[in-house]
Amino acid sequence: MDGLHNWTLAAPEIFLAAAAMILLMIGVYRGERGADLVSSLCVASLGIAIFLVLRLEHGTAYHELFLVDAFTKMMKVLSLLAAGIAIVMSRSYFVLVGVWRFEFPVLVLLATLGMLVMISANDLMTLYLGLEMQSLALYVTAAFQRDSERSTEAGLKYFVLSSVASGMLLYGASLVYGFAGTTSFPGLARGFLAGDVATGAIIGLVFVLAGLVFKISAVPFHMWTPDVYEGAPTPVTALFSVAPKIAAMSLIVSVVMGPFRPLLAQWQQILVAVAVLSTIWGAIAALRQENIKRLMAYSSIANMGYVVLGLAAGTEEGVRSVVIYMIIYLAMNVGTFAVILSMRRKGVMVERISDLSGLAQRQPMMALALLLFMFSMAGIPPLAGFFAKLNVFLAAINAGLYVAATIAVLASVVGAYYYVRIVKVMYFDDPAEAFDRPVERDMAVVMLATALFVFPVFPVFQAPFMNGAQAAAKTFFSGR
Amino acid sequence: MPYEALLVAVLALPFAGSFLAALFRANARNAESWLAGGVALASLALAGAAYPLMAEGGIARYSAAWVPGLGLEFVIRMDGLAWAMTMLIAGIGFLVVLYARYYMSPADPVPRFFSFLLAFMGSMFGIVLSGNLIQLVFFWELTSLFSFLLIGYWHQTAQAREGARMALIVTSAGGLCLFAGVLLLGHMAGSYDLDHVLAAGDAIRSHRLYVPALILVLLGALTKSAQFPFHFWLPHAMAAPTPVSAYLHSATMVKAGVFLLVRLWPAMGGTHEWLWLVGSAGLVTFILGAFLAVFQQDLKGLLAHSTISHLGLITLLIGLDSPLGQVAAIFHIMNHATFKASLFMAAGIIDHETGTRDIRRLSGLWRFMPITGTLAMVAAAAMAGVPLLNGFLSKEMFFAETIEIHDGSPVDRALPYVVTAASMFTVAYSLRFIRDVFFGPPPTGLPRTPHEPPTLMRLPAEVLVLACLVVGIVPGYTVGPILETAVRSVLGAAVPEYSLAVWHGFTPELLMSAFAMAGGIAVYFLLRSWLLVCEGPPLFRHINGRRIFDRVLVTLSWRLARRLEEIFGSRRLQPQLRLLAAVALLAALAPFYMQDLVPRSMARPELDAAFALVWAVGIACALGAAWQAKFHRLAALILLGGAGLATCITFVWLSAPDLALTQLVVETVTTVLLLLGLRWLPKRLEEISPPARIRWYRGSDFAFALASGAGLAALAYAAMTRPSPDSIADFFVENAYTKGGGTNVVNVILVDFRGFDTFGEITVLGAVALTVYALLRRFRPAPESVPVPEQQRVQDIDDDAHPDRKKGDTVRSAMAVPGLIMRLLFPVIAVVAVYLLLRGHDLPGGGFVAGVTMAVAFILQYMARGTTWVEDRLRILPVRWMATGLLLAGGTGLGAWLFAKPFLTSSFSYLEIPLIGEIPMASALLFDLGVFALVVGATVLILIALAHQSVRSRRAPRSREAEATTLAPMAELR
Known part of the structure; x- marks a missing residue:
């Protein structure tokens, strides 16, 4: 079989790679003035990539290194969407702090390319390739605000810790290869199914999972998250909190549900521990945060805990809950960050929770949107977040993970408290000085769209999303 | 099926009304009232139309796809109990709307009020009509949300904000617990459909998850119904406008908890755990609420504590775990709703017309508002359990039920005496409500001159008091069929014999009533003079629920969180790295520990002394480099070069001259380049902190590094001693010359x-x-x-x-x-x-x-x-x-x-x-x-x-x- 005959399966990736290089050139020749042009072209490229992804057929390419199926397509669309929105939301911030450069959107484009490769990985090699491509671009974006000490520190910290995690992943991959004799996902699955499970391969799996868990910032590999979220420029934080999470999560799903599915008993323990710790720590540590970006960091730790819990079920239902959760998480998070990015007073970004005081009286629509996002994250019906959690808990309970599910629900009670605190600050506290008006048009559009999604679109029209998630989840169970 | 349309209409109407209500002008009091009242009346009429089916013991169902794939359907299910609750919610809802029309002042933004009120009504309908447990939780949380908004309606005042926040935190946290409980429950029953769950009682009770599920469900129900130890939020919720209190704390919000208990009793009741958990929560609340109510100085505070007490009574009845107990509980849910709503309205009228709710400042109002006074008197008498009123009937049933033997424990035997004693306080506070407010000398220094309210404002209270009277006098003809319908839907075929007659002859419970009455009057007169000056209940004065709640909240959410963050969190890179590596190390050790990892072939490699020496030097160099890295970079770098050279020699030793050569030159060049770069780094650090600490840090780091290194070496060894997988190395060796020249x-x-x-x-x-x-x-x-x-x-x-x-x-x-x-x-x-x-x-x-x-x-x-x-x-x-x-x-x-x-x-x-x-x-x-x-x-x-x-x-x-x-x-x- 010639490895190249299916190359069209990678059309979105190839397109993005070419687009990134062309845009880089355009940027170089247009100089400072090119940022707006490059940025809009980047968004357009991501849009075209979505279109290309949707048109893909299913199959493998490059000697089974690369896989396209319903699940990967779904996740790719989500990642592309998240990245595109992140670029749209970044302009005003960077203009404000004076570093609106064409490199930023191009870097995001490259990171997204890495994500797509990650999602399509069907081999430990492809996995690593995509992961590193994504990470390298993201390190730079975290430190993009070069003159800011915090931003530089965030970038460096992210780089150091993430490289250690990548190293662990690579080490695990080499162990897996050493003990199982192959790096190909189908090959590994065949070997494990045949009962050939060496302890070394399990240790390899542990290391691979450790590296991947780091990327979704779940406990115990969460330490970098608050610092990086707080330090990185806010649009970058917005990007970090969604797109790479989707990609890394889908990578975990394809790793554990693909090659390592026969080892369910082993990884289930790991994932349950990760899920429980993440939900608890995400809820508790968030309680005393004063900085809303830090709060969102812990919130994303907790959210990832719930997603991992769904996955730990190891069932079709579980995978479906992961997909649903990621869709809803995307909307809630992007919306919240649109609000955070609009927190600007006399041309200066503010990011303390107390800055939101009395927002309801000054900017009622913005307050209402944030209220929807907060209640949704808290999992209070009838908002979308409730259904996200519902799916996860049902999957966990049906898989017999009673204790973990119960703990996670109780952790969500604690979590609800700090989300509600923000609502309280907005609605009940004495108004602080107003934010700059008008809110950027881009932000307003993002806020409106996501708020409408959280309520009422998702709660009312669940069927298409559920069906899509169902189809995506099925790929792992009906033979690809 | 017309019933389906009817069910959808009942549920959809309030929400549609809520949406419409939000669109009106801010001062459109009349239009809003017409709309809200119309919605409530329509719901009432629609529900009433379902009576024929209910009377036959039928169940009306409507289901639609809700969350496909999860097997969840949106099920509206109306049986007798749900029907009775719907009637109650809609009926009292209508009266409250009417009352609110006159209560709210023209300055209040009414669209918000009526919009929330209608949405709340819809959510309550949602709870009682849910045919699916998840859906029930869904509406449950909605009621928490809307009650939060209603209690905080006057958000200008700190009291309202605090009360609303507390109610939201307690009830929505309870709701999430309920969510967890319901998930477990549904799992045990095999379905979330209410019919299935109710039918699967035996499977549930014998399941090993029964107790956790029960506790979680109870957390939900008890927080909602303000049961001990979660009762403290309710008095603070009194900061709400009085119509809201009258609605939420009589017929709806707090009744949701006890409704849920009754609803789930067939599935979960009948066990020792139920008896003790539910029963004791109810008993403690009943006593505590009654005791505290006597000492309240705020009219609404008194009513709030009495609500707590009565809900405790209902919970106790449910907890007593007998069919008759359920009958009494359902009956008391209805009775309490009627008299308590009218009492709240009366309190609101007094507040509205006099400008104060302080019992100490009020007195002799009878002269100014005799009709209101009469209404309040009758309702309070019903609350106290005076014969010929509805409260008396359910209280008799309650007393009768407590006399029964349940499990024979000392508490069970003492129960009749305890509840009689507690009932004395019930009588005492009812008496106080009437006597202190309406009798005595004319009031002085009131903010307003008291007078009768507008007729229509009084009308709702009149209707409710009339209901109390009628039910109390001719129960069999009025409430009998309704109660029968509700009870049958819960107990099914096992409906026990019960009698709604006013007179049962001289029975022990009548004696208990008499004792309670007499004792209550005595208690009141004994305490009277002191009550007028006291600043709060004795013993409990210093136990301020709100302060404890706040302190617990601060401790948990702030101090504890900060402490934990200090322990487990760090912004410094080194601890973060250490954690990362340590966790990975431990995680990798676990499989080692669980399954012994013995390399497949433990062939002892032959060891040459010279080679070992090279390695010893290399290892020493590496250790030295690590040791000096922080203090003397130059030394560290040179030592690193030494380690590299050892590697290089190893390559030579193992017959890889090519690698050795490359390693050698690369090592040389990189070392030199690094040396050149060193000049720009800060100089050697002599001392960074006290030596002892340094030694400790470095020692632990050393041990840690050693462990990691040993682990890696062991793994590498295990991997290398395995037969290597088919690799392409052979291909290269074979074809290097023939194909590559x-x-x-x-x-x-x-x-x-x-x-x-x-x-x-x-x-x-x-x-x-x-x-x-x-x-x-x-x-x-x-x-x-x-x-x-x-x-x-x-x-x-x-x-x-x-x-x-x-x-x-x-x-x-x-x-x-x-x-x-x-x-x-x-x-x-x-x-x-x-x-x-x-x-x-x-x-x-x-x-x-x-x-x-x-x-x-x-x-x-x-x-x-x-x-x-x-x-x-x-x-x-x-x-x-x-x-x-x-x-x-x-x-x-x-x-x-x-x-x-x-x-x-x-x-x-x-x-x-x-x-x-x-x-x-x-x-x-x-x-x-x-x-x-x-x-x-x-x-x-x-x-x-x-x-x-x-x-x-x-x-x-x-x-x-x-x-x-x-x-x-x-x-x-x-």
């Missing part, structure tokens, strides 16, 4: 088999060199490393001391001999490099090694003669080297296309050269030449970038900006 397999792989990879790699190397250069061009050294370094100062001391010496003479003389040797070495090394390049295809060597070797020659020149001298004589600039290299490599690859072969296909032959003889001539050699050129260029470029720092920065202090531009090194490169 070389006997040095490594080189053939690099330039031929994997030529494309190598091409990519050299491109990256070029990019790296350019990046390093570009970054260093803009490099601004830290202020402390700008001045002349210490070593140089030491060297210059002597020169400065002697006027006849010039600066730098010492260095020049010291470097004279080595400098000469270095200069002489240049051509030698260059020849070696060419030699390595040419022979690379067959023997150890190759473009990469040759390139690095060549770079070594340049480095030596830099060291011997200094930057300026070398750069004056550099004829071919690094960037050109790199460009040539890349073009050559790429061109070789493209050349293959001329022969219609794929990119980078190589060909080889032998070339006869006079004198030298036959040398192999593969096209790969050209490619290798490209590699060589690029490596030389890249290394020298990095070298230049580093070297220029010292040239620039020495002059920098004078005028940094000007220097940077004049010495922009790109100029020199072009």
